[in-house]
Amino acid sequence: MKEYSNQGSQDTRSGFGAGLTELGRTNPNVVALCADLIGSLKMDQFIEENPERFFQVGIAEANMMGIAAGLTIGGKIPFTGTFANFSTGRVYDQIRQSIAYSNKNVKICASHAGVTLGEDGATHQILEDIGLMKMLPGMVVINPCDFNQTKAATLAIADHEGPVYLRFGRPKVANFTPADQNFEIGKGILLQEGTDLTIVATGHLVWEALEAAKTLHSNGISAEVINIHTIKPLDKDIILKSVGKTGAIVTAEEHNYLGGLGESVARVLAENNPTPQEFIATQDTFGESGTPAQLMDKYGLNAAAIVKASEKVIQRK
Amino acid sequence: MKEYSNQGSQDTRSGFGAGLTELGRTNPNVVALCADLIGSLKMDQFIEENPERFFQVGIAEANMMGIAAGLTIGGKIPFTGTFANFSTGRVYDQIRQSIAYSNKNVKICASHAGVTLGEDGATHQILEDIGLMKMLPGMVVINPCDFNQTKAATLAIADHEGPVYLRFGRPKVANFTPADQNFEIGKGILLQEGTDLTIVATGHLVWEALEAAKTLHSNGISAEVINIHTIKPLDKDIILKSVGKTGAIVTAEEHNYLGGLGESVARVLAENNPTPQEFIATQDTFGESGTPAQLMDKYGLNAAAIVKASEKVIQRK
């Protein structure tokens, strides 16, 4: 088995902040907008270095999305920043019409996605944003797994022409992908080869999937682990190839099992190669207050849950 | 084969209007709200008969959802009316927090869903609303197939305690279900028995599925047709039972194939009985102007498309 080691836990939103800072230095067209959450989005450094390229919109997310769309018309590449709920559900129709349908080059950058935002509770813990954004034609949906990958993704989306949804989180999590990685939008990454089942994970669940694979290995089960950082466009090839070999799959995401990565994978399989699948995801409930670890545990979003689901899905082959 | 005959084409939104009128006479707690689209929503009669129980909110859908939530606190059963896009995407976060998470007894009634609204074009043709609403915990999602069923559904949801999304359309379509039907939320209806494949359809696609089954029959293929008027909670039993017999399935909906009924069905099957599935739905594109019939044809949402998909899915068994 390949070894992955945590280079020191960091929050993925800081990866975004680092990427944005670098873009500020390298790409004069990059501008940033925020709806009264600069610190949470780690935008301080970009703002300090490029005050004239920063737009503080106040608590008015709909307006922020429209302004971002308008800025593209002057050739800018706007990065909007707010919490994931206010980046998606709050402004769905604005993104739909002024950004997606108008094909504007806006990068919607969303922090505090999922239950791991912790104590603020359900009103802030969106578990539907992947589904919301994946349904929009032309939208790219990315959920990187750690600090390094979030930074790399932030740099990569500036070079992609068209709307992008970039989702990241609040808590400190293992940082284990290479600092110098090249982020390829839409290309899943094979992290661990295996033969008994495939685990396809995104975001914070990728590290958990690697941990699960270790446990499974010691239980005599060989799990293939794929990091699907891009939910749309979905890398069908890597999934189908893996499932063609393993014949069973577990999907893992910090999201409702309705509408998210799991259903996208189920659809691809139903169309191409129907396969037993188990879903690691929240079970159509709202979140709640608690620490990230408590919530991952209560809502079945950790390595232990992946191990159980893996053992179950193998039985169903 | 069972015979279904069109009792005279009518728009499903008029079924809603008829149901609302009846509720106005029978249930004093029912109130209605509209965001400057009374005529389109067929609310005129209700308003004429119950002016004091009608709230014209103007072009302010977010406010309408909040007001509806507030009205429930006084024991009212609010029915909100506007186009499907403005009933869902425009107000997702308001529905999420003030209605779904707050578990308020609001009925979100949405007309002009899908491409069949016709000439107004993509900004109005939402193809994501089923997905949007199905991801909300506690939300019931209903898409009836004709005038009679829409009326029956309108009456039924008044008696259901909790938030409901009721989706209907603009064009006149075949009215073929019984006028006196009892609408059971969450219970699929077996319309046509068959052995070679299952067609699970919702909304305007149900009639098309019946037409397809006729053609398939004359081609020697026996199709089972199920009307899934309720997408959430999904009637897993009727689907699994049918697929257990037929071993192949086509889902049909006037919706993006991402996030809708098709993916919900794919998930249920992946969890229980992986099965070849084809998806009749829009293929992740925006709609456009045109007549309903032209658009159903161009976007592959009619009997002919179902026939093709059915023939294909059988080959994949």
Place this chain on the structure above:
Amino acid sequence: MFNKFQTIMRKKIVEILILLYKIKHMSSTHSMQDIVTQVRRDILRMVHKVNSGHPGGSLGCAEFFVSLYNEVLDLKEGFDMNGTNEDLFFLSNGHISPVFYSVLARRGYFAVDELNSFRLIDSRLQGHPTTHEGLPGVRIASGSLGQGLSVAIGAAQAKKLNNDSKLVYALMGDGELQEGQNWEAIMYAAAKKVDNLIATVDLNGKQIDGSTDEVLPMGSLEAKFLAFGWDVLTIEKGNDIEAIVAGLHKAKGMTGQGKPICILMKTEMGNGVDFMMHTHAWHGKAPNDEQLSSALAQNPETLGDY
């Protein structure tokens, strides 16, 4: 007819209330102030324990909540969701849940001990108020800003439909007024003459990223509400119980006259804790142990800590 009679009656009642209040005043202000001090302690201890939550706005509104729940709202015993024949209160700026929870508990809606569970897993005292867990006193979830006024309007219109003459109150943040939904609601309430509604703005001039002037200068809110057809009243001393009670009673007297009422209440974020005042820094940050000690020392126990 009924409405007119109602208005006159309400005015008379308000006059009597103000008189009663003034009589009660010398003895009762002290005890209301005691509650405020205790509420401050609750807030500080709650957010300190879980190292999260929003002390700044909570402390700034402590006098308002205590006045509202102990002197102004006409409440029934117990709690039911519909709140028929009692005044209703809606908190739109849900992040100041600590002050809401403390005052609800101290008013008897649930055991004071339960404040211990604030923001913990499996708690009814969620980070932002919710009905989902069935906490008595809460009628709507808030947290995503900008939604509460619409809900309050709906509840007020339901009261009218039900011939329920009690009033509906709401509280919003000033930064929160940057959300467009509020202006939809403000426009609507005036257009539909929702005159059984008193909406208070916590005018502390601060939000997360700085002062409202730094983030998004909002100009005169009074001019805006007036232009939108509301009656507006300013409470200059929004951290003074007497001023708040007088303002709220005055607002009560203005209801029933065809216009919704807005109270612009000037408060100090972090009020009552010296190092939390005159800054936006404590909007959403919990004190550490040392800071807690210092803050509590400034607010000695009065009614007993939970």
Place this chain on the structure above:
Amino acid sequence: MFNKFQTIMRKKIVEILILLYKIKHMSSTHSMQDIVTQVRRDILRMVHKVNSGHPGGSLGCAEFFVSLYNEVLDLKEGFDMNGTNEDLFFLSNGHISPVFYSVLARRGYFAVDELNSFRLIDSRLQGHPTTHEGLPGVRIASGSLGQGLSVAIGAAQAKKLNNDSKLVYALMGDGELQEGQNWEAIMYAAAKKVDNLIATVDLNGKQIDGSTDEVLPMGSLEAKFLAFGWDVLTIEKGNDIEAIVAGLHKAKGMTGQGKPICILMKTEMGNGVDFMMHTHAWHGKAPNDEQLSSALAQNPETLGDY
């Protein structure tokens, strides 16, 4: 520095423009009026052909569009999305696409013949304007109301970043101002001194379900914009070319002074067709054959039908 110079220059230019306009006036008003008449015919024939679309608001804004595109906007040849160094126009109330399309075609953005394809399948002339099909002249999709002003503000701020001294124009419906996003945008534009922006409101007092007063009385829009920190200018005769041009030039002269400019333009929905005026009935309804004949008879061909 640059800004100040820019402002003075702009004022001078405007003065010259007004002079030129007055000279040109006797000959050109007539031809502008001719364009208006033809645009009306286009609108009527477009919506009649597909038995759908929005003639009312389109007719009401015909003079505005003709004035804007033929006399006011500073436009480059051809069309590119970024619109660097030219004035930009954004239509927020996208349902009045017929007048927009007709004027764009008559101004040479695309062949007049293409008006034939309005609302047909596979057309670039969608029911509501879109960039998706690549129609020259359109820079943003609209149709879902309330979004255009935000976009215009973004474009205006981009111009400032790019040191592009040209202006940004937007049009909104009056009913559309019930959408809260507009008030977010209105608050923002004043707060951030977006003073290269001229936003016009089609003040026809009507929307789908009736007059704005019946649907949701909005009170004084002037008072609202003023309270939100905008400069406001009223065009009393919003169907009079001369008045519109003068108003727009005046607005131009007010730019660059730290405030966004709002023009309240009083129009008559359905203007130029007797039976379509003084009612909201034709907001979104196409005339039948007979009605079309009558309407066209009132507006004889001038530049040639498409």
